[in-house]
Amino acid sequence: MPVLAEVGQHDLERSARILRARAGIVIGTHKHEMVARTLGLRTKGMGLRSVKEYLDHLEQNAHSPEWEAFVNAFTINHTAFFREQHHFDILAKFAQTRKKPFSVWCCAASTGEEPYTIAMTLRESCPQPDVGVSILATDIDTRAIERAREGVYSLERAQPVPEDYLKKYFQRGTGRHAGMVRAKPSIRDMIEFDTFNLLSANWPTDRKFDAIFCRNTMIYFDKPTQTRILERFAPVLKPGGLLFAGHSENFTYLTQAFRLQGQTVYELAER
Template sequence: MSAIEIGSIFAAPSYPPAVPEDFDRCVKLLQKRAGIVLGEHKREMIGRILGARAKAVNMQTIRSYLDLLAQNPGAQEWEHFINAFTINHTAFFRERHHFEMLADFVKRRRAPVSIWCCAASTGEEVYTIALTLAQAGHTAENGARIWATDIDTEAVQRARQGVYSMDRVKPVPPDRLRTYFQRGTGKNAGMVRVKPVLRNMVEFDVLNLLDPSWPIQGKFDAIFCRNIMIYFDKETQSRILDRFAPVLKPDGLLFAGHSENFTYLTKAFRLRGQTVYVRS
């Protein structure tokens, strides 16, 4: 085999190139649809994603690809477009102090307890919430419910499966790992699956927080909205926070990400602890 032939095998895939107008248009489309704000420093990433998606749908130019989105608000490609720009950085017991506070909080709440995790990602946070509720005596048997939503359809599908590598569940204490997770065998060795005692509490849905209405039944004792507001502008953050307040029960809690500060964005909540707010 010649050197040219070898080089062609390992050559990087050829994607349609992006021009400045493509970047600007993409940013506007994404913000309008999903609220996600992309900065100038993301241009290289945006170009790669747009080129890959354009090629995936057999478009010769990124302009044509963006035309497809703009002219077809109900197109299936919107799902892939948004998924490509979402960030699914999550972990079991991330920001552990939140779950310590949740455990103390739900011990004093009357059943049934209801929680909304509105940035569910691939499920690690959701099942940590479920585990915390179970440890405090709240399970599906006494009505405990977790509504787990995310805009990323692929992430939600993975979360529903509740299957993780042993490396992913390292933050889970060994005794709770034995109680709430089933170890895989054979071809599934090295993997674990969340047991029904936790999974039965959770209802997963795809949801865009910018949707004009949310299909909510009843009110929640707590809302987990962690590490998602940082991708929205201040106006969008304030609007979402004001919509959270009416769907929380009196004295309900709102859990935010470690780098998020809602104190000056709304009067609907007041700070209770480290990145934890209570409905005013």
């Protein structure tokens, strides 16, 4: 087993530059201990002797499978069902005012709690939700999207789901699956899951959305990157479309493309 060299300051700074260039994620200096531990584990996992060798491999191999593991290691999947309930109340009322097809993009879907909450909300608020109602759920973390696609959660994770929704939209596990629930096809089939990097050059420009959920994601980007992403959201929203942000995010001074409509909810400005 190779003996790992100490992770130096240069390695930390270099890894931060690489991560930022690839995924736009900014790692603060207060997370150096976590970064060093992650780099050590990834280096060891590849059988390399130094973090420098590991970072060399990434920079010299743009299509290496290790890129996926590297980015996944630094993504934070903090999410919950019906998180920030007022957003789903607004979405329900908004959906009732829009013509079909009605489409939502959840661009930081994590392990799926958010897109499934969107799906339940739309099933409850839209007449004939099986026709002309769709959700695109994406995330940069490939592992998180796989979990989201499976739609399996512990009862503890599903606790925020109202009991009547839990009965209507989830199957309870039995036997060795006791204590678990799985999203039923009635909401799973509404959602298209995929991996996507918000810094990618290839955006889903072939479709338009009525609403975009990008919550608690922009805080990991610097201001110029936030502005660039916001400007790219605008063309893929239908006129009057809504952008839902996280509770600690404020886009008011970053772009003229959106105007604040309510608490962390933005409306596409007229062009």
